[in-house]
Amino acid sequence: MKSRSRISVQQTQRLTLTTGLATSIRILRADAEGLTQYLEEQAAENPQLVLGKQTPGEWLPRWRDAMLRGIGGGGGEQPEVEAAGPSLIAHVSDAIGTLRLGPREARIADALIEALEPTGWLGRPLPAIAAQAGASVPDTEAVLVRIQAHVEPSGLFARSLADCLRLQAAEAEVLDAGLDAVLARLDLVAAGDLARVARETGLTEAEVRRKIAVIRGFDPKPGARFEACAAPVREPDLMARKGDAGWEISLNRSALPSLSLADTKGKGRAEARALIRLVEGRNATLLTVGREILMRQAAALESGTGALVPMTMAEVAEALGLHQSTISRIVAGTAVDTPKGTWWLRALFSQSVTRGGPSAAALRDRLTRLVADEPADAPLSDDALAAALSAEGSPVARRTVAKYRGMLGLHPAHRRKRKPEVRH
Known part of the structure; x- marks a missing residue:
């Protein structure tokens, strides 16, 4: 039997990630540090994109x-x-x-x-x-x-x-006499009186600023980095402060350089203008999402992560009219500075363990405090911890306690046992 070649028509759908879409997603997912590095790379390649200096205060x-x-x-x-x-x-x-x-x-x-x-x-x-x-x-x-x-x-x-x-x-290995002298005058540094710091230390103001830049690192x-929601040391993307009218959520403008177009026109101007629009859109979306998240978690801003309420990305996306993937990308690596510490935005999402019950994050916080308050010579077993949480209105299984204890880096009861303190 002879084989015959045959022509067939088939319809398929395929999503192609264009360069512009890939750039948009990259910027949306980036935290302040990563975005700053990306913008520096783009400015080095495109003379039409001008980066202004970051203008942080003397203290982050x-x-x-x-x-x-x-x-x-x-x-x-x-x-x-x-x-x-x-x-x-x-x-x-x-x-x-x-x-x-x-x-x-x-x-x-x-x-x-x-x-x-x-x-x-x-x-x-x-x-x-x-x-x-x-x-x-x-x-x-x-x-x-x-x-x-x-x-x-x-x-x-x-x-x-x-x-x-x-x-x-x-x-x-950076501690020298000059840095030590600046550290001894942190009150003046905090007040912004660098001229007096320079006079008293014998350094120039430029040298004092360099020492402060080292200290800020x-x-x-x-x-604080051992807290469950704590973000590592870095510039936060958002700031939460309580004002006269309530909680105010704002962008940390010192975390990113300012962007503008070059005074002289040339090749790459359209690309620079498009990049500026993408960054402005990212900032606007981050601020909108951040405000929605933190207003829902206002109790945590007041009392700490133990007051986190159940909240999902789908709920935030629906409230803002955005896709859930947008919420996931914007909170991927962003942090907010609060009076209770610097938190990951992603860590503020937590589902309830039981219907109508507290969030998993709040339950972990309560578990942490129960272990903190237990007698040194008689630590609570997982069964005892589960019973204590259930008595407080948070029914939870022993295996759930064991899972959360592991997530928190807490040892089993037999390894937490210590001799009682000897007082004199």
């Missing part, structure tokens, strides 16, 4: 609370802060456990851990910690220095903001 938004908490460490009343979460405590406890401290040093270490705040700083003066441990101040300081050198990230167990930054500068609250 994430520094404001740290500055208010007491610059020199010492005097003044400290605002009340919530108890340190066990994820941070578990981390430092494990790290200190590898030091093989003697009984006396272990008591001092336990007192230092107890004094640790969510920021990663010590919340009590060293003499008070020494008295609690029944040790001398020099012995307590010796253990503290050893812990500071061993526990990561650098800056934990600092006695003040300046101490926290000094520890990080020393680890980065450090983390003022290294303990």
